[in-house]
Amino acid sequence: MPADTKTALLNSAERAARARGFDGFSYADLATDxxxxxxxxxxxxxxxxxxxxxxxxxxAEAFETEILRIHEEKTSGGARLLALIDxxxxxxxxxxSLCLCVSFSSxxxxxxxxxxxxxRQFRAMLxxxxxxxxxxxxxxxxxxxxxxxxxESAAALAVLEGAQLAARAExxxxxxxxxxxxxxxxxxx
Amino acid sequence: MPADTKTALLNSAERAARARGFDGFSYADLATDxxxxxxxxxxxxxxxxxxxxxxxxxxAEAFETEILRIHEEKTSGGARLLALIDxxxxxxxxxxSLCLCVSFSSxxxxxxxxxxxxxRQFRAMLxxxxxxxxxxxxxxxxxxxxxxxxxESAAALAVLEGAQLAARAExxxxxxxxxxxxxxxxxxx
DNA sequence: GATCATCAACCTATCAGTAGGTAGGCGAAT
DNA sequence: ATTCGCCTACCTACTGATAGGTTGATGATC
Numbered sequence: 186m187p188a189d190t191k192t193a194l195l196n197s198a199e200r201a202a203r204a205r206g207f208d209g210f211s212y213a214d215l216a217t218d219x220x221x222x223x224x225x226x227x228x229x230x231x232x233x234x235x236x237x238x239x240x241x242x243x244x245a246e247a248f249e250t251e252i253l254r255i256h257e258e259k260t261s262g263g264a265r266l267l268a269l270i271d272x273x274x275x276x277x278x279x280x281x282s283l284c285l286c287v288s289f290s291s292x293x294x295x296x297x298x299x300x301x302x303x304x305r306q307f308r309a310m311l312x313x314x315x316x317x318x319x320x321x322x323x324x325x326x327x328x329x330x331x332x333x334x335x336x337e338s339a340a341a342l343a344v345l346e347g348a349q350l351a352a353r354a355e356x357x358x359x360x361x362x363x364x365x366x367x368x369x370x371x372x373x374x
Numbered sequence: 375m376p377a378d379t380k381t382a383l384l385n386s387a388e389r390a391a392r393a394r395g396f397d398g399f400s401y402a403d404l405a406t407d408x409x410x411x412x413x414x415x416x417x418x419x420x421x422x423x424x425x426x427x428x429x430x431x432x433x434a435e436a437f438e439t440e441i442l443r444i445h446e447e448k449t450s451g452g453a454r455l456l457a458l459i460d461x462x463x464x465x466x467x468x469x470x471s472l473c474l475c476v477s478f479s480s481x482x483x484x485x486x487x488x489x490x491x492x493x494r495q496f497r498a499m500l501x502x503x504x505x506x507x508x509x510x511x512x513x514x515x516x517x518x519x520x521x522x523x524x525x526e527s528a529a530a531l532a533v534l535e536g537a538q539l540a541a542r543a544e545x546x547x548x549x550x551x552x553x554x555x556x557x558x559x560x561x562x563x
Numbered sequence: 564g565a566t567c568a569t570c571a572a573c574c575t576a577t578c579a580g581t582a583g584g585t586a587g588g589c590g591a592a593t
Numbered sequence: 594a595t596t597c598g599c600c601t602a603c604c605t606a607c608t609g610a611t612a613g614g615t616t617g618a619t620g621a622t623c
Contacts, residue, residue: 190598205483208397211582224585225599233583290543291480294394305544330519336556343553344529347536354479355494364532367525379572400608413611414573422609567622574615581608589600 191229193219199240203282207237207292234297237289241303244285248307252314261374262322266341269315270365273345280356287346312338327374341368380418382408388429392471396426396481423486426478430492433474437496441503450563451511455530458504459554462534469545476535501527516563530557 197218201210212233216223230236252269259265276284283291286307293301315338322328331337348364386407390399401422405412419425441458448454465473472480475496482490504527511517520526537553 206481209481209483212584213581221598222600223583224601224603227584228598231584287539290539292395292398293543293545294398301544308540308544308549333556333559336552336559339549339552340533340554340556343536343540344532345536346539347532347534350476350479350535350539351497351532354482355490355497356482360497360528363525363528365529367522367529370522370525401610402607410572411574412609413575416610417572420610565623568620570617570619572616572618574613576612576614578611579609582606583604584606585604586602587600588602589598591597591599593594593596 190219190221194226194229194236195240195243198236199244199285200282202240203276203285203288206288208295234300237296237300238303240285241289241300241307245303245307245310249310252311256314256317261325261327262318262320263325263327263372263374265318266315266322266328267369267372269318270345270369273349274358274361274365277349277352277358277361280352280358283349283353284346287349290346291350308342311342315341322372325374327372329371329373344368379408379410383415383418383425384429384432387425388433388474389471391429392465392474392477395477397484423489426485426489427492429474430478430489430496434492434496434499438499441500445503445506450514450516451507451509452514452516452561452563454507455504455511455517456558456561458507459534459558462538463547463550463554466538466541466547466550469541469547472538472542473535476538479535480539497531500531504530511561514563516561518560518562533557 194215197215198210201214201218212223212226215226219226230239251272255265255268259268273284276282286304289296289300289304293304312335316334319328319331319334319337319341323331323334344364348361351364352358352361383404386404387399390403390407401412401415404415408415419428440461444454444457448457462473465471475493478485478489478493482493501524505523508517508520508523508526508530512520512523533553537550540553541547541550
């Protein structure tokens with residue numbers, strides 16, 4: 186669809202990676218999906234490692250933009266956290282897909298060190314945002330029972346990612362909802 | 375080491391699957407590791423799908439035995455939960471390995487439906503055990519702030535699995551410890 | 564007690580398929 | 594005239610899997 190082939194390749198690769206993992210799609214799949222020849226992909230992304238870096242960079246940038254937008258749009262910590270939970274739930278697409286970070290985290294041995302560094306940086310950024318969010322929720326009372334914002338954020342991210350993994354494996358979004366129910370029960374505002 | 379070649383294959387495959395994922399090892403790898411020819415593996419496990427089923431069955435049985443043992447050895451809910459957390463932490467092997475369930479959950483598309491069913495059953499069993507454990511901790515006061523044991527257990531399992539995934543991806547066991555710190559802080563006895 | 568069939572366990576050799584990647588050429592746009 | 598985007602045509606490496614054969618042990622039969 187996009188006039189830009191490179192973007193079309195990134196879109197196709199991201200969809201595939203999130204649904205079937207980084208090892209779960211090939212240049213042949215991409216070529217078929219986008220409508221060019223397999224070898225032509227190498228013109229845009231010389232290697233699959235190269236593609237993975239571009240994929241992760243685009244994803245991290247888009248994600249950061251989105252949570253900064255949430256931070257501006259929503260005023261309470263509780264509302265912000267709920268919005269993030271919704272992002273992870275939507276990314277599941279009824280148990281058929283993961284967010285790219287979880288997908289890539291599932292097969293680190295297939296990724297170049299550069300992507301591992303990107304993943305580390307992405308998670309650190311997200312933990313930072315979450316810590317601010319829990320602090321806000323602690324102050325404004327929109328998240329119940331917060332004593333240690335930093336520990337809460339580490340636990341919350343693990344729940345989000347773990348719940349997504351389980352829900353996708355069993356193709357049942359209820360597993361995600363069950364795992365998040367406790368946290369959501371603490372939110373208001 | 376084991377006189378039994380089949381057991382040696384299972385051991386090698388489990389180690390490989392937990393370290394590099396189910397797609398991360400081949401019959402060739404197994405053959406080299408165990409010291410027989412690649413084709414001979416098919417004598418014991420006709421297909422890789424077949425092997426995955428055997429792997430998951432053995433794992434689930436061993437795991438269930440272990441948590442039943444914990445249930446008998448430890449008297450308080452808090453002590454039992456702590457023992458389970460330790461199992462997951464040990465399985466990480468300093469960020470180089472996952473428990474088999476998380477590893478398999480990372481690549482469901484490579485596994486036969488039978489294994490997906492085994493995974494579902496395994497998680498249900500574990501959730502059941504965890505719910506009992508949170509109930510015990512609620513009653514005996516060894517786990518603080520328990521209001522909904524079933525929701526606690528779903529969240530706890532997600533944290534354990536998510537924390538393991540992240541810690542392995544970044545090869546840093548501190549990520550696991552951080553994610554579990556909040557829960558561990560609620561335990562006593 | 565020697566022969567015989569059966570079996571598990573393993574072998575060599577090879578299969579078709581797919582992976583990511585490369586070389587070199589062609590046409591259109593700048 | 595050069596660069597860009599894409600092509601055809603390949604390549605090497607490796608995947609899981611198969612066919613068919615060898616070995617040695619076991620147990621029954623004569």
